Amino acid sequence: MSDISRRKLVVIVTRKLLGSTTLILGLALLAGRASGFVREVLIARELGLSAQADIAVILLTLPDLFVNILLAGGLTAALVPRLSVLSSSARSKLFWQSTVFAAAVFTIIALIVGAAPDSVLALIAPGYVGALDEQARFLFAVVCIAIPFTALSGISTALLNSQGRFFLAGTGTLIFNVIVIGGVVIGSSRGQTLVWLACAIAMGAFVRYGSQLLGIIDKVEFRIGRALYFDRRLGASFTYALIATSATLLVPVLMRSLATLLGSGSLAGFSYATKIVELPIGILITTFGTVALPRLSRMVDAADTGAAVAFYNRSCAKATGLAIAIAIPAIIVSRTIVGLVLGEDSFSAADLNLISELVRIGLIGLPLVAVSSMATAALNAQGRQNLLLKRTALSAMFLPFLVVPGLVLDDIRLLMVALVAFQAILAFSLWKLVKQKKFEHEKIV
Known part of the structure; x- marks a missing residue:
């Protein structure tokens, strides 16, 4: 087979693979977004355009914001290009390094946000700064539990996408939304929609990460300890990408x-x-x-x-x-x-x-x-x-x-x-x- 014929074959195969992976990811995202739609519809029909509806949006905004910035933004932009070209051993090392770093940093962020909600409200809902009652503040703190697990899901999603495993990565949103929907349905039947919503958000983030971890745990080598190092180039890429993505999504x-x-x-x-x-x-x-x-x-x-x-x-x-x-x-x-x-x-x-x-x-x-x-x-x-x-x-x-x-x-x-x-x-x-x-x-x- 001539070089020209080989190149044409590669182009044809690449296009078919692109179409199939796009379809697979599209189906996964369709299920996730459709479930998110159901989530929004249930809340809208239950609370309408009211102050309670505003609080529900505030509770959902925090994890949604971190999902978009981390899962679809900074972590993906910085990690996917690197993970796509590394050897299996180096990929495992980078994965665990990023996991430990994300767990530490975003746990601290969650504690800070939970302790000082007005600092975040000034950004996502300035009209409610100082206006939340004690229950709403407590529910806001409960939702902060989702922050570190969302960050960890960003790491696992980047690894899955780098290996072309788009469907498993895309189903994370579906898992999260199904749990939130269950919380809204139960909460509505008991007259405690916001309480169950907050608890479901925290639980959904935990289960989403757990499901992805189970899907990749046998695909990566466990390398920690001396394998940890600070990758300056990756750190710079992540910082630039995170800020740029944050600016866009904010x-x-x-x-x-x-x-x-x-x-x-x-x-x-x-x-x-x-x-x-x-x-x-x-x-x-x-x-x-x-x-x-x-x-x-x-x-x-x-x-x-x-x-x-x-x-x-x-x-x-x-x-x-x-x-x-x-x-x-x-x-x-x-x-x-x-x-x-x-x-x-x-x-x-x-x-x-x-x-x-x-x-x-x-x-x-x-x-x-x-x-x-x-x-x-x-x-x-x-x-x-x-x-x-x-x-x-x-x-x-x-x-x-x-x-x-x-x-x-x-x-x-x-x-x-x-x-x-x-x-x-x-x-x-x-x-x-x-x-x-x-x-x-x-x-x-």
Whole structure:
């Protein structure tokens, strides 16, 4: 077989594998996101747009925030490229090193957050700073138990993704949400929805990590003690990626937090809308970036620039096209979607109309998220987390100006417009950066 024929065969096989892994991960994420939808629907129908609904959102925001930053952000961006190219022995060493480090650091963070909830509320719900009663504060502390287990799940997820085991990694969200759903159902029947919700969040994080650990424990060598060392390059990559990812993922949280300044129930309404918009993002759009990251990492490591560029362009076009195909019809029937999801009888017509308007605005950002997701994967694969951080920080500088109209005019819809505007600025900035660098082999860390 000639070299040209071999290359064509490799390309065909790669495309088929990409399609199958994308489908597998998509199915896993579909189950996870669908269960998350059920979770949100149950809470929405039980609590509506009320102060209790706002507290439920606050309780769920903390673990959700750490899940997005750690599982889908900093840890994945830093660990997956390294784990994808290491030998089995070195991979095991790095896995256990990261596990011990994450357990220590995030246990301390959980203790600090649980002891001083107002410091976190100032970020995720400024309208409730100093307004939580003793029970709500206790429940907030219970939820903090989920923080270290979420961090550990981030380590195990990175290992699974680096080995192409996307389904097992993706089912973690399903396990967590099923347990939370059970807590909400039991709590509703006993008139203690918030209490059972908080306990289920903590239990769900623990079981999620346990299930992933059981799935990988026989795949890694147990190396600890002298095997532990501080990898400066990985530490720098993780720091850059974590800050950049945090800046991006904190923006929707910031918008929701600002909504608390617009009256009781505004936080819940904004949260319901963003959850509906995030469903296709989590299931399909960002899947392309998740699947592409380990593949691009290996191409960059092998200095196969041409293949990396072609693979990136193809994946980016598919992700963006899919986002547009989803956004247009969803915008048209957004009112119907909101009514079906949240329930026509659980909200007033005015509330449903407002949420559907927020959903329509948010859906405009789907193609922008697709571009950002693929560009982020490309930059992480090249080890350019520092440049990713700089561009993200530069884009975030526009936020104070973007949110002013919504706060001044007391209009929650303008806060959603600000979110989409930020997504546009970030997408253009990252896309341009990837085009400039062209998958050069030199890694900047």
